[in-house]
Amino acid sequence: MVGFVGHRLGWLVVVVLGILIVTFTLVSLIPGDVAVFYAGPHATAQSIAETRHALGLDQPKIVQFFHYLWRTLHGDFGESASQDEPVLTAILDRLPATAQLAGAIIVLEMGLAVLLGTLAAVHEHGLVDRAVAGLAALGVSLPGFWVGIMLLYLIAYRLGWLPLGGYGDPRWQYLILPAATQGVPGGFWYARILRASLRGALREDYVRTARGKGLRRRRITFRHALPNAILPVLTIAAMDLGQLLGGIVVVETVFSWPGIGLLAYQALQNLDLPLVVGSVLFTGLCIALLNILADLLRLAIDPRIRLS
Amino acid sequence: MHQVEAGTRVDSRSDPGMATEDLVLAAAARRRGLWALLRRKRVPMVCLGIVAVFGLAALLAPILAPHDPNFGYYDGLTMTGAPLGSTGKFLLGTDPTGRDVLSRLLYGSRISLTVGVLSTALTVLLGLSLGSIAGYFGGWAEIVITRLIDIMLAFPVVLLGMAIAAILTSSIATTIGVIALTQWMYMARVVYSQVQTLKEWEFVTAARAMGIGERRIVLRHIAPHMLPLLIAYSTLTVGTSILLEATLSYLNAGVPKPTASWGSMISDGLTYYRADPSLVLYPGVAILVVVLAFTLLGDGLTAAIEGR
Numbered sequence: 273m274v275g276f277v278g279h280r281l282g283w284l285v286v287v288v289l290g291i292l293i294v295t296f297t298l299v300s301l302i303p304g305d306v307a308v309f310y311a312g313p314h315a316t317a318q319s320i321a322e323t324r325h326a327l328g329l330d331q332p333k334i335v336q337f338f339h340y341l342w343r344t345l346h347g348d349f350g351e352s353a354s355q356d357e358p359v360l361t362a363i364l365d366r367l368p369a370t371a372q373l374a375g376a377i378i379v380l381e382m383g384l385a386v387l388l389g390t391l392a393a394v395h396e397h398g399l400v401d402r403a404v405a406g407l408a409a410l411g412v413s414l415p416g417f418w419v420g421i422m423l424l425y426l427i428a429y430r431l432g433w434l435p436l437g438g439y440g441d442p443r444w445q446y447l448i449l450p451a452a453t454q455g456v457p458g459g460f461w462y463a464r465i466l467r468a469s470l471r472g473a474l475r476e477d478y479v480r481t482a483r484g485k486g487l488r489r490r491r492i493t494f495r496h497a498l499p500n501a502i503l504p505v506l507t508i509a510a511m512d513l514g515q516l517l518g519g520i521v522v523v524e525t526v527f528s529w530p531g532i533g534l535l536a537y538q539a540l541q542n543l544d545l546p547l548v549v550g551s552v553l554f555t556g557l558c559i560a561l562l563n564i565l566a567d568l569l570r571l572a573i574d575p576r577i578r579l580s
Numbered sequence: 581m582h583q584v585e586a587g588t589r590v591d592s593r594s595d596p597g598m599a600t601e602d603l604v605l606a607a608a609a610r611r612r613g614l615w616a617l618l619r620r621k622r623v624p625m626v627c628l629g630i631v632a633v634f635g636l637a638a639l640l641a642p643i644l645a646p647h648d649p650n651f652g653y654y655d656g657l658t659m660t661g662a663p664l665g666s667t668g669k670f671l672l673g674t675d676p677t678g679r680d681v682l683s684r685l686l687y688g689s690r691i692s693l694t695v696g697v698l699s700t701a702l703t704v705l706l707g708l709s710l711g712s713i714a715g716y717f718g719g720w721a722e723i724v725i726t727r728l729i730d731i732m733l734a735f736p737v738v739l740l741g742m743a744i745a746a747i748l749t750s751s752i753a754t755t756i757g758v759i760a761l762t763q764w765m766y767m768a769r770v771v772y773s774q775v776q777t778l779k780e781w782e783f784v785t786a787a788r789a790m791g792i793g794e795r796r797i798v799l800r801h802i803a804p805h806m807l808p809l810l811i812a813y814s815t816l817t818v819g820t821s822i823l824l825e826a827t828l829s830y831l832n833a834g835v836p837k838p839t840a841s842w843g844s845m846i847s848d849g850l851t852y853y854r855a856d857p858s859l860v861l862y863p864g865v866a867i868l869v870v871v872l873a874f875t876l877l878g879d880g881l882t883a884a885i886e887g888r
Contacts, residue, residue: 290731291731294731298747412820415823422860514734514737548742
């Protein structure tokens with residue numbers, strides 16, 4: 273178990289370093305001379321050179337990278353050009369909204385997956401089973417931004433049942449449509465994965481044993497097979513975190529949900545590149561950390577990992 | 581999301597009844613009969629038809645389109661400057677700048693097809709080469725490439741795409757590059773696990789015993805066995821890429837305006853969608869139908885390979 277945790281922490285270090293290399297490359301690719309920008313419009317050639325030296329821009333790239341690494345690990349993500357505040361402050365301000373939305377989407381996805389996936393696996397060739405494969409294909413083919421706009425039009429604008437986007441009170445009313453836009457298609461997708469995984473689990477020897485003991489079918493499904501079948505779904509969901517957050521960016525823009533995605537979108541429209549790259553860096557680091565959390569969760573659920 | 585599913589199918593996690601070796605064997609056995617197997621299935625054939633219609637629309641757009649897709653017509657707006665509904669001259673109406681929606685839809689299919697196919701080609705190139713190097717040679721190459729995959733998977737696809745588009749000048753070529761850069765990992769993972777299995781086979785050992793060079797073994801003995809799966813997988817990737825292009829263009833981070841892209845048509849229509857939802861409806865349906873066709877076709881091909 274110590275070996276597993278150590279191995280995963282080593283992985284985290286490598287991935288974080290890699291993420292920083294990628295974002296550092298992005299920052300270096302930003303066109304224009306940063307020193308000219310910081311020195312101001314009336315700078316002389318000498319003051320530009322001094323600014324360049326003060327910012328460390330005359331150093332070799334590798335030295336600059338270590339400065340960047342040092343600053344980033346100390347929470348200095350640079351200054352936002354459009355928000356007039358540090359990039360990290362701007363992002364952390366928006367984190368709660370994104371976390372709420374992400375939480376709601378994950379709950380919806382996993383709830384739907386367990387419900388539909390279990391029904392499909394237990395009633396083989398039943399109505400749900402036949403629908404799940406098609407729904408999963410539909411789920412990955414739906415353009416999220418379009419679904420969001422159509423839901424806004426139909427449910428919020430025409431029927432007037434829910435607010436037209438934004439972030440007011442009571443919060444759940446504002447949360448339903450954005451969460452459904454991404455959570456329902458995602459739920460269809462994971463239902464398909466859970467169905468396959470659960471059907472495999474139901475063929476295992478321990479299920480036959482349980483059946484032989486005379487346990488009821490429902491108990492076998494929910495207590496014996498499902499916990500085992502959920503593990504691969506959890507692994508895949510952890511690998512999909514990048515897709516999840518990418519989708520949230522889109523949904524936030526459609527529904528004006530004031531999270532990190534909307535912040536990045538507005539930064540893009542304002543050409544506030546430090547903020548755009550900063551949000552890529554921040555979400556990348558979050559995903560790496562969440563992956564480790566998912567591993568620890570698996571460790572807690574699955575004694576086989578703990579004992580090996 | 582469906583890349584992960586296809587990937588897991590290959591390492592047989594989602595279908596525990598079938599071992600990887602069986603899968604590869606089945607794939608090899610069915611290599612020549614892929615078309616014969618597919619021909620008898622209804623859904624994939626309908627999808628193939630849709631893809632063909634879409635390809636023809638893209639090819640013949642200059643002939644089929646009734647108007648110039650980028651010209652704002654004076655008579656394309658009402659007296660108050662609102663877009664027109666369906667009229668004799670503009671069959672599907674006009675957009676908020678008086679451009680013909682039908683012509684833009686037709687020209688938009690060119691962008692979708694070009695970006696979808698070219699970015700998939702680039703994805704296959706990257707995924708195939710990196711995946712086979714990691715799978716066949718192992719050692720340091722394997723460690724570096726698998727870590728690179730992990731690092732790239734930690735980024736939210738859409739956000740990274742937005743950052744790259746903001747830093748580089750946005751163009752069709754940039755969009756293709758961005759999509760391939762955020763999709764190759766899934767392909768590489770599939771190839772990696774396939775090659776790992778294939779290289780343990782007797783015919784590879786035999787080839788090596790005969791003194792055949794490593795490069796020739798990979799290209800002539802291993803690669804042909806992966807062909808059916810690559811075809812199925814590339815079909816899925818074309819769908820994903822089209823969806824990603826639409827999403828990026830919707831966020832102003834894809835194909836630059838005024839070029840007609842289905843995604844940017846939706847963002848252009850946003851100002852008037854409450855009065856005229858068809859501005860958002862038509863391009864969205866186009867995206868959905870085409871992406872769904874590629875997804876179901878890819879699923880059908882995978883099923884045919886696996887012998888389901």
